[in-house]
Amino acid sequence: MSDFHHDEEFRLHTPEFNELNKKLDRRQFLTKTSLGLGALAVGSLFGNSLFGNSPKGAATATQGDLEADILRAIPHFAPKAKRVVYLFQSGGPSQFELFDYKPKLTTMFGQNLPDSVRKGQRLTGMSANQSALPMVPSYYKFSQHGQSQTWMSELMPHTAQVVDDLCIIKSMHSEAINHDPAITFFQTGNQLPGRPSIGSWISYGLGSDNQNLPTFIVLVSKNGQKDQPLYARLWGNGFLPSKHQGVQFRAGKDPVLYLNNPDGYDGKDRKEMLDYLSKLNQLQNQAYGDPEVEARISQYEMAYRMQTSVPEVMSTADEPDEVFEMYGPDSRDSGTYAANCLLARKLLEKDVKFVQLYHQGWDQHTSLPSAIATQCKATDQATAALIKDLKRRGLLEDTLVIWGGEFGRTVYSQGKLTANDYGRDHHPRCFTMWMAGAGVKPGLSYGETDDFSYNIVKDPVHVHDFQATLMYLMGIDHERFTYKFQGRRFRLTDVEGKVVKDILS
Incomplete structure (x- = not known):
């Protein structure tokens, strides 16, 4: 027939x-x-400029046309990065114990933070009622590593081995002082929920290089302490079409929820069912003109293709023992940070555009020395292994690797204080993150903080600057890349942000 x-x-x-x-x-x-008659009536008021005989430069396109024009122009210039892996350390890693070496603090143990340093800056509710703000140096030692002679903590011996590949930014700053708005700000460009995440913007603007896997994939490690919650909206699509939301891959037999066929169903007629469902959806789309119908059609089709592609990419059976040894013993345990770093490398090899890995447990208000040592033991080796693995496979040169949290920690201790037991509160005024790979200068330490790592004294980098730079490395001008929603054009960087040209190679 x-x-x-x-x-x-x-x-x-x-x-x-x-x-x-x-x-x-x-x-x-x-x-x-009705719309046609209305358009003719409006046209009679404005003359023929609305219908094609407009002077040069006049707006003649519909919203859809304008969005299409924006997307057709991307990339705005030659990209340096083809893909991104973002290792988000949720909770706020302490820069004092990891990257920002402050030797002068060793003589200031227990002294109150000077007012001239604090400058009346906002404290959290957890510190505001303390009678004093006693300063504490890091419990851990620092030493210089690599040709760059970069100071690194003894907590990160593996990361120290790849320090010459890193561009360490010590002058990050943010306005958000509490976890949820601070993480939301980093991931979406706004402290309030509802905006698209970075990965969704990248998916919308650049599309996919692998039609059998999502453009934007999220991994959440199971061995991070669940001190602060993570919400799916952090990798949500916001007001962008839903096909651009992040897809979470989980450990276990069902890495993507509802992807596998139910028990007792062999799936032989699944393609036929999806074809008929697509016809129904296409007719519904013609009837209602809802763009989400098209998004739903593409999601069904993607789900069908993923039934064969996901099991292949999730399997590490073909990885040699040396790879597991490089990533560490946890890499054999599916869902751990180490296993997810290895999985991230496999996804990047398959040309997944944006991989977001979340690891919780860095919110150390008490018992920081022991807690941060546990965190580093779970993450340091695998993080360095990912850099080494990408580099030896020729992928680091066009892959951007990002490591960092939502803010840093305070120079003063929260709660009880001894030389080997203390905590640190949230500090958004200055903190450290790093980037490596495509388009950034290796072996660079950028930005400086004062002797208390409380204020920035040179080369500040705002969250929006970081986002603008990420976009630039992907070939996107963050000021031109917008999406119209509820009468306003939105962008990831809102109305701020500048590309940090000094860190670009």
């Missing part, structure tokens, strides 16, 4: 199609006629 007669047979014997056809006829006539 021909496709035409097959479709006609399907329509004749499917009540849903008949019902939609009735709505389609009535709705399209009323809608198109």
Whole structure:
């Protein structure tokens, strides 16, 4: 039977199609006629400029046309990075114990933070009622590493081995002082929820290089202490079409929820079912003009392709023992940070555009020396291994690797204080993160903080600057890349942000 007669047979014997056809006829006539008459009436007020005879430079496109023009222009210039892996350390890693060496603090143990340093800056509710703000140096030792002679903590011996590949930014700063708004700000460009995440913006602007896997994949390590919650909206699409949201891959037999066939179903007629479902959705799209219908069609099709692609990419059976040894013993335990770093490398090899890995447990208000040692033991070796693995496979040169949290920690101790037991509160005024790989200068320490790592004294980098720089490395001008929603054009960097040209190679 021909496709035409097959479709006609399907329509004749499917009540849903008949019902939609009735709505389609009535709705399209009323809608198109009323809008058409309205458009003619408006056109008579503005002359012919609305209908093609406009002077050069006048706006003549619909919103959809404008969005299409924006997307057609991307990339705005040659990208240096083809893909991104973002190792987000949730909770706020302490820069004092890891990267920002402050030797002068060793003589100031227990002294109150000077007012001239604090400058009346905001404290959290956890520190505001303390009678004093006693300063504490790091419990851990620092030494210089690599040709760059970069100071690194003894907590990160593996990262120290790749320090000449890192561009360490010590002058990051943010306005958000509490976890949820601070993480939301980093991931979406706004402290309030509802905006698209970075990965969703990248997916929307650049599309996919692998049609069998999502453009934006999220991994959450199971061995991070769940001190602060993570919400799916952090990798959500916001007001962008839903096909651009991050897809979370989990450990276990069902890495993507609802992807596998249910028990007792062999899936032989699944493609036929999806074809019929697609026809229903296409007719519904014609009737209602809802762009989410098209997004749903593409998601069903992606899910079908992922049924064969996901099991392959999730399997590490073919990895040699030396790879597991490089990433550490946890890499054999699916869902750990180390295993997710290895999985991230496999996804990047498959040309997944944006991989976001979240590791919780860095919110150390008490018992920081022991808690941060546990965190580093779980993450340091695998982080360095990912850099080494990408480099030896020729992927680091066009892959951007990012490591960092939502803010840093305070120079003063929160709660009890001894030389080997203390905590640190949230500090958004200055903190450290690093980037490596495509387009950034290796072996560079950028920005400086004062002797207390409380204020920035040179080369500040705001969250929006970081986002603008990330976009630039992907070939996108962050000021030109916008999406119209509820009458306003939005962008990841809102109305701020500048590319940090000094860190670019």
